[in-house]
Every structure is written in C-alpha cells, then in structure tokens.
Amino acid sequence: METPIALWWIRRDLRLHDNQALAEAMRLARTVIPVFVLDPALLSSASQSRRRTQFLFASLACLDRDLRSRGSKLIVRSGTPVEVLERLACEVGARWVVAEADYSPYALRRDRAVAQRVDLRLCPGLTLQDPRELRAPSGRPYTVFTAFARSWWQRPAPQLDAVIPPPARLPPVEDVSSERIVAELDAFPVHVFPPGEAEARARLDAFVSGSDPPIFRYASERNRLDGAGSSRLSPYLRFGMVSVREAWCRASQLLERAPDEASRAGVRAWLNELVWREFYITLLYSFPRMVRESLRPEYREIEWDDAGDALAAWYRGQTGYPAVDAAMRQLAAEGWISNRARMLVASFLVKDLLLDWRLGERWFFQQLIDGDPAANSGGWQWSAGTGTDAAPYFRVFNPTKQGERYDPGGRWVRKWVPELCHVPDEFIHRPWAMPRAVQERCGCRIGREYPSPIVDHAVARQRAIARYRAARSAATDR
Ligand SMILES: Cc1cc2nc3c(=O)[nH]c(=O)nc-3n(C[C@H](O)[C@H](O)[C@H](O)COP(=O)(O)OP(=O)(O)OC[C@H]3O[C@@H](n4cnc5c(N)ncnc54)[C@H](O)[C@@H]3O)c2cc1C
Structure with missing residues (x-):
C-alpha cells in the first residue's frame, strides 16, 4: 500500500x-x-x-x-x-x-x-477564537471592542496543556525539488528583529519569565514612545513564528503568580492587546472593505486636503514636531514603532494635516515589518475616528504634550532626531520656543538645522474638528 x-x-x-x-x-x-x-x-x-x-x-x-x-x-x-x-x-x-x-x-x-x-x-x-463564530446575539458582527471583548472572555480560555510540543523528528522529504531563496539581510533591521522561531521564543521567554518579568510592568510602561515597555513580538506574531495560543497561556499563567495588583494589571493589559488583535482580524473578516473605506459611513465624504509638501514632510520626519519626526524616522529606519508612536503620527497626519488616513495606512503597510491588513487598517481607522470603535473625532493628540509625557527628557527624540541632540530638556519637545541665543548655543537654529512646525497644532485642531463636523452634518442631511 x-x-x-x-x-x-x-x-x-x-x-x-x-x-x-x-x-x-x-x-x-x-x-x-x-x-x-x-x-x-x-x-x-x-x-x-x-x-x-x-x-x-x-x-x-x-x-x-x-x-x-x-x-x-x-x-x-x-x-x-x-x-x-x-x-x-x-x-x-x-x-x-x-x-x-x-x-x-x-x-x-x-x-x-x-x-x-x-x-x-x-x-x-492564527487566532485564539474562530472569527467566524464571534458574533453578537443578533447574529451580526461585533463592531465595538468592549462588547466583543466581553463575549470573547466568556468563551473557554485556551489551556497550556493543549499547546503542542514540536515534533522531535519529521519524515524525510526525498526527490522533491525546491527553489532557493536567499534573503537580503541588509533589507531589514536584522539587529533589531532577528528572523526565526528561536528568536520569537526567546523574546516571549524574556517577556514572561523570571521572578520579575517585564510583563508585570506592562500597564505602566507600555506607552513609552521608545517602545521599551512592550514585548516587540508583533513581527513574530504577524508571521506566526510564535503561537498566539502559547503566548496567551504563558502570560495568563502569571496571573496567579503575580505578586501584586499592579503586576496582575500588567498581565491583564497585555492579554487585552491580544484580544485587540483578534478584534481587528474578526472585523476585517466581517468588513473586508475596511482596508479601503471608512467603517463609519458619515466619514466617507470628509474633505481631505491635497497631499503635497505636508505629506512629504510627514514621510521624512520633517514636520517640526520632535515626537512625530522621531517616530517617522524610526519607522523608516527600523520598520517598527511603538503603539503610542503609531497613534501619535496617525493622529497628526489625519487631524493636524487633514490628509486622508489611507495615505498613512499605505505608508505604514510599506514600512512596517509587522504590517498586517487587519491591525493596520484597524489602527488607522481608530486613529482617524472613522472606525466603528474609534477615538471620537474631537480627540486630537497634542504632539508636544504626548512627547513630554511619554518621552520625558527626550532621550528617544534625541536618538532619532540628532539635530536636537543638544537642545535643553525644557525645549526638547517644543524647540521652536527656544530663544534665539539658546538656539545658537545648542547648534540648532529653527528653520535652519531643524524645521519650524509645518502647522500650528491649536489652529489645526480646530480646523479638523470643523471638517469632521461638516462631514457629519452633510451625512445627516443626505
Ligand atoms: C495606526 C496604527 C497602525 C498599526 N498597524 C499595525 C500593524 O500593521 N501590525 C500590527 O501587528 N500591529 C499594528 N498596530 C497595533 C500595535 O501598534 C502593534 O501591534 C504594537 O505596537 C506592536 O508592538 P509589540 O509587539 O511590542 O506589542 P505589545 O504591546 O507587546 O502587544 C502584544 C501583541 O498584541 C498585538 N497588539 C498590540 N496592540 C494591538 C492593537 N492595537 N491592535 C492589534 N493588535 C495589537 C500585537 O500582535 C502585539 O505584538 C497598529 C496600531 C496603530 C495605532
């Protein structure tokens, strides 16, 4: 036989x-x-x-x-x-x-x-729960994260003993030809994201093992703009180099071992991010058009500005807002930025520059090593306020305050925007406010070594709110 x-x-x-x-x-x-x-x-x-x-x-x-x-x-x-x-x-x-x-x-x-x-x-x-089964009692797909997550948590939790060990041996494959693929190692930041399953497992271990694992501090550290407070597992989860089930089980086990409420909050917050991942995969399954079209119909006709110099300045990290520029330059160099940085630059593109979120979504997709259609379009629609579960349209991130709060002292900004290296701490997130003499002293003249802000955030915020309001009223009148 x-x-x-x-x-x-x-x-x-x-x-x-x-x-x-x-x-x-x-x-x-x-x-x-x-x-x-x-x-x-x-x-x-x-x-x-x-x-x-x-x-x-x-x-x-x-x-x-x-x-x-x-x-x-x-x-x-x-x-x-x-x-x-x-x-x-x-x-x-x-x-x-x-x-x-x-x-x-x-x-x-x-x-x-x-x-x-x-x-x-x-x-x-690919997911912990089957996206085809995650439906509201009405039979319709969930469109709001909180309701999705509630029903998600009510389902049987994945168990560690179900995790399948790797096979010790595999049957030989003989006489089957294969093409050779040679990776260009200089095309991706191999020092930041070394390839392969062993690396993915080492990262997961580093994040959840030991007596005081980083996941215990996740709730308080996850928003750091430099991304040092999160797992940096996204490229590996994107390509399944680590199983989301194993990651989930290893993390949730820690809920019992966590020494205090703050550590438990860290574990819970991280598990919740994996549920966000499932939410967006499920949302894209239910609404395949979300990669191209605003989920909220009232925002499909927003009058966006024409992309031009502003878009180029955003791409290149030359907007004059240090936190935005640091994030865009890190993205170009490493293909990865923290979630806080993603939200910040997305808000800046859509609200401060009034440019179509799809331009940003496309740029991210080309740049990100973890680029994923579900999480990327979900993240962009959330940031643009056009998603079902999105930040309200009047929420506009203040790039200066975000920088001051999540990169106090500006270490991360100085790394990615070296022109600002010698700017005093008090001006690091608002260099345009430096008196002329200070600019000369620290070798960073605004408009010369570093650009003046391409928009005035306070003015841009009002303009964005007005434009979103107009789109809403036009949709109501139709
Ligand atoms: C505008 C925008 C675009 C984004 N594009 C992508 C993308 O293309 N690919 C991608 O994987 N994530 C995307 N995200 C989500 C999130 O920023 C990254 O997953 C996270 O920063 C990756 O870092 P980490 O692995 O250290 O995450 P951790 O904070 O350690 O989280 C663990 C894992 O949970 C998942 N996760 C975390 N946050 C989210 C989230 N908000 N939505 C969905 N999944 C999440 C990721 O798989 C992540 O690796 C985007 C967010 C925004 C705001």
Missing part, C-alpha cells in the same frame, strides 16, 4: 511549536512535505514591503534549518497557489493539503480557489 502523503502548506505559521496544521498533517499522513508558495499576487503587490518580504525570507531560511535538524526540509515553489499546490500534490502523490486558516479577504479567496482543486484541510492557530 502507498504511504499517505500530506503537504503542510505554510503561510503565516512559520513555526514548529504548537502548530495545529502541522500536527493535523502528521496525524493524517506518514509523510509530510512542508511547502511555502512564493505567491506573485502577494510579493509583487503595490503595498508590499521589501523589508517585510526579506524578513519573511530570512525566517523561512531559519525554518528550513529547523526542519533539516529534524530530518525534513522546506520546499519552496513560485507561482499561484492553486497551480503550485495542484502540481506538487500530483507530483508527489499527496492526498491532502493542510494549512492554518487565515481570514483576510485575499486569503479567503485564495483558499476557496485552492479547495476546488485539492483536498484542503484548514486548522485553527
């Missing part, structure tokens, strides 16, 4: 630990062939990011090494998934294709097409 064979189709689950698709493939078949498809629809799309692609390639190389150390190897093929998988299944005689379910609009279309040609088995793992 022939040995049953399954293809393990890897997409956003570049890991051997707690991989439900891999476990299912091994349960079904004696031989499992790990395969990654280089899909031109994803790799050559306009919003693709070279940085993210190269991080993915380098992480695939790590996965291949991990597979080889267990007797297997990764097979890489280019082409549309339908054609590649059908051909490969035929070539090796595979009966099943097993993969982790993904719920983005493109992934759903792709998987429907693949399922028409091969026996595709989809397994959970």
